[in-house]
Amino acid sequence: MIPPIASNFVAGKSAPQALDHVASLNDDGVNGILNLLGEHYEERPPADEDADAYVSLIEDIAGSGLDCCVSVKPSQIGLDVGDEVFVDNLERIVAAGDDHGVFVWVDMEDYTTTDVTLDAYERLVTEHDGGVGVCTQANLKRTPEDLERLAPLPGKVRLVKGAYAEPKSVSYKQKERVNEAYEDCLELMFERFEGGVAVGSHDPAMIDHARALHDEYGTEYEVQMLMGVREDAQRDLAAEGVPTWQYIPYGEKWFSYFYRRVRERKENALFAMRAVLS
Numbered sequence: 001m002i003p004p005i006a007s008n009f010v011a012g013k014s015a016p017q018a019l020d021h022v023a024s025l026n027d028d029g030v031n032g033i034l035n036l037l038g039e040h041y042e043e044r045p046p047a048d049e050d051a052d053a054y055v056s057l058i059e060d061i062a063g064s065g066l067d068c069c070v071s072v073k074p075s076q077i078g079l080d081v082g083d084e085v086f087v088d089n090l091e092r093i094v095a096a097g098d099d100h101g102v103f104v105w106v107d108m109e110d111y112t113t114t115d116v117t118l119d120a121y122e123r124l125v126t127e128h129d130g131g132v133g134v135c136t137q138a139n140l141k142r143t144p145e146d147l148e149r150l151a152p153l154p155g156k157v158r159l160v161k162g163a164y165a166e167p168k169s170v171s172y173k174q175k176e177r178v179n180e181a182y183e184d185c186l187e188l189m190f191e192r193f194e195g196g197v198a199v200g201s202h203d204p205a206m207i208d209h210a211r212a213l214h215d216e217y218g219t220e221y222e223v224q225m226l227m228g229v230r231e232d233a234q235r236d237l238a239a240e241g242v243p244t245w246q247y248i249p250y251g252e253k254w255f256s257y258f259y260r261r262v263r264e265r266k267e268n269a270l271f272a273m274r275a276v277l278s
């Protein structure tokens with residue numbers, strides 16, 4: 001069992017536990033994005049196993065009637081083993097999503113993986129005429145150019161600030177500069193993306209900016225936040241009528257994810273400590 005503190009950030013070790021969490025979220029009008037924890041496999045068998053787990057998760061989601069999709073990390077389904085292993089596995093997952101009407105997001109990892117991830121996304125989203133989304137990172141200097149390339153495609157794009165420590169040559173390092181880049185990318189997306197914009201951020205300033213751009217351009221948008229972070233804001237946005245999605249990690253590899261969440265913000269550490277003391 002996952003200790004109560006960690007269960008604020010991770011929905012359980014198994015798919016049924018994660019789906020139970022989505023059911024309670026859906027009651028509050030918030031949709032679920034399920035992510036089976038796992039990354040950087042160096043051998044093919046665990047990558048294939050996790051791809052199989054996503055296919056069966058997609059079947060479970062379709063049978064559940066829940067408002068829920070999935071999000072997959074490239075290195076979890078074989079990118080570190082070889083580009084073709086990643087693409088084969090992603091193809092299987094996207095085909096299952098297409099068969100069952102379940103949307104598939106592709107997370108973005110460090111800058112060395114951007115080209116192969118976007119190439120695979122472009123091919124699959126075109127072949128399936130939608131049903132797939134990809135994440136882009138505002139801290140990377142290349143992202144505005146990538147967004148221009150992605151704009152005419154039928155899928156969806158999630159914009160995040162970027163979670164990886166990238167070299168200075170390819171990325172913005174200062175928080176203010178990343179925020180500025182995020183706002184510029186949002187502007188480009190609201191102007192150009194007819195299929196809508198996914199705002200992957202907890203930052204009230206970025207969400208306000210998206211709201212203002214929606215008023216200006218009329219482009220639809222959704223907000224995506226992590227489980228355990230600003231959950232009141234997630235419910236408030238949903239109540240306001242903004243499509244709101246919670247990214248929900250689950251699985252046996254919960255500890256390292258939980259540890260990362262606690263380390264990255266003082267608020268999360270205090271939150272965890274309060275939960276222990278109460």
Ligand code: FAD
Nearest residue numbers: 107108135160161162163200201202203224225226229247
């Ligand atoms: P920050 O700059 O971290 O915070 C800005 C403000 O937001 C803070 O000042 C505060 O007001 C508020 N805030 C943030 N966290 C908290 C908190 N814990 N409690 C209260 N207020 C808070 N990164 C990738 O590189 N690849 C991915 O595929 C990817 N997918 C993601 C999917 C989702 C749905 C989300 C939400 C994030 C994803 N990320 C991904 C992570 C992302 O890149 C950022 O590292 C992360 O979201 C932190 O940036 P932020 O925009 O939330 O704002």
